[in-house]
Amino acid sequence: MTRWITIDGRAVPFADGQTVMQAATDAGVFIPHLCYHPDYAANGSCKMCTCKINGRQMSSCTTRAVEGQVIESNTEELNSERRALAQMLFAEGNHHCPSCEESGNCVLQNMAYRLGMTALMFPNFHPGRATDATHPDVLLNRDRCIYCELCVRASRDTDGKDIFCISGRSENKSLTINSDSGTLADSGLSIDDKAAEVCPVGALIKKREGFKQPIGEREFDRLQGSGAQIRAPRMPKLIREPGKKLKLATCSLAGCFGCHMSFLDIDERILELVEHVEFDRSPLDDLKEFTGECDIGLIEGGVCNTENIETLREFRKRCKVIIAVGACAISGGVPALRNTIDVRELLEETYINGMGVDNGQIPTDPELPHILERVSPVHEVVKVDFFLPGCPPSADAIWRVLTSVVADEQPNLPYDLMHFD
Numbered sequence: 001m002t003r004w005i006t007i008d009g010r011a012v013p014f015a016d017g018q019t020v021m022q023a024a025t026d027a028g029v030f031i032p033h034l035c036y037h038p039d040y041a042a043n044g045s046c047k048m049c050t051c052k053i054n055g056r057q058m059s060s061c062t063t064r065a066v067e068g069q070v071i072e073s074n075t076e077e078l079n080s081e082r083r084a085l086a087q088m089l090f091a092e093g094n095h096h097c098p099s100c101e102e103s104g105n106c107v108l109q110n111m112a113y114r115l116g117m118t119a120l121m122f123p124n125f126h127p128g129r130a131t132d133a134t135h136p137d138v139l140l141n142r143d144r145c146i147y148c149e150l151c152v153r154a155s156r157d158t159d160g161k162d163i164f165c166i167s168g169r170s171e172n173k174s175l176t177i178n179s180d181s182g183t184l185a186d187s188g189l190s191i192d193d194k195a196a197e198v199c200p201v202g203a204l205i206k207k208r209e210g211f212k213q214p215i216g217e218r219e220f221d222r223l224q225g226s227g228a229q230i231r232a233p234r235m236p237k238l239i240r241e242p243g244k245k246l247k248l249a250t251c252s253l254a255g256c257f258g259c260h261m262s263f264l265d266i267d268e269r270i271l272e273l274v275e276h277v278e279f280d281r282s283p284l285d286d287l288k289e290f291t292g293e294c295d296i297g298l299i300e301g302g303v304c305n306t307e308n309i310e311t312l313r314e315f316r317k318r319c320k321v322i323i324a325v326g327a328c329a330i331s332g333g334v335p336a337l338r339n340t341i342d343v344r345e346l347l348e349e350t351y352i353n354g355m356g357v358d359n360g361q362i363p364t365d366p367e368l369p370h371i372l373e374r375v376s377p378v379h380e381v382v383k384v385d386f387f388l389p390g391c392p393p394s395a396d397a398i399w400r401v402l403t404s405v406v407a408d409e410q411p412n413l414p415y416d417l418m419h420f421d
């Protein structure tokens, strides 16, 4: 006789011994998760799959399905807690998606998209843990490890080798290698081991195989169960004067100008845009000062020096809505890769010790803006009203957001326009 549980009001059958997660997955009901893998015993460590089961919060991957259970999963309360977990994972590692070999195929990144996470809300730890590149075929970047223990389980249960373990607690937690040297080189790990391919993020990756074609939402659906994006980011409504064009300002802080280039990629649609929008201070029209108050300020780039801070404050004062555009504005992006290095060391390497530098000196002209200790995202300096992720965001994503604002609608960024890379 078939027995049933209910998940978000939907009747789901289960077999003897199945967990709530297994029953949900078999029925195509998506419960967000990171450390769960159908081939391994669940360890319930990531807490992303926490549901309300008969009114109590419990991990769905470790709780057995019982006849008549009532389960809530896709609720704003639970999804907001899951977003906080994703936020903490991003903050305690170095997750610079634009420079990560796993981008587009990463379970953490995909989960963040699904949960509608567009920006980092906690200050980043920038941990700088040791990378292990000693193995000829496999690289371990500990700063991207989310401690899901899948490599631990795969090595022990499938490969019969027991190469990995998690040691330490809190910020001293680390993925440790069981070998004489403590490195992968003499660990006995083979490129064909299950442990070498099971990592859901870009922590343990095969060398020479990075930057594969992103597998996309449909494939994630196949691997993780179906489920649409859970929450669309929201923008404050602009109060507009009837018949007046919206005024738009843009600037580039520490970035590559790629987001502005992407803006220009809207091509002939810009003619449609200027019917409704007038440009103010922007490199696009070469206006270096504001001519008045603005409706929208688009900010590209991270905050790396004192001039960037002044520019940002001016934009915040002049613009009703600030949109942080692209990975550098949202998380510090590629410029923030320097955050694990001392600024003095960085300047000495660039101006004194670097390759090809003779008789160099660190510039001290008072006209030059001071470099900051670390590159910050824009929202650590001023309030940001909307985040448009991407490295760069596509022209279509920029177009979607601007035309939504012009039409007085909330911008809706579907999965295929939401990218950290």
Ligand code: SF4
Residues within 6 Å of the ligand: 094, 095, 096, 097, 100, 101, 102, 103, 104, 106, 107, 108, 109, 144, 201, 202, 203
């Ligand atoms: S793609 Fe790489 S950097 Fe981005 S979340 Fe995944 S592991 Fe982290």
Ligand code: SF4
Residues within 6 Å of the ligand: 144, 145, 146, 147, 148, 149, 150, 151, 152, 175, 198, 199, 200, 201, 203, 204
């Ligand atoms: S290296 Fe990858 S598989 Fe291993 S614990 Fe870290 S995130 Fe999980």
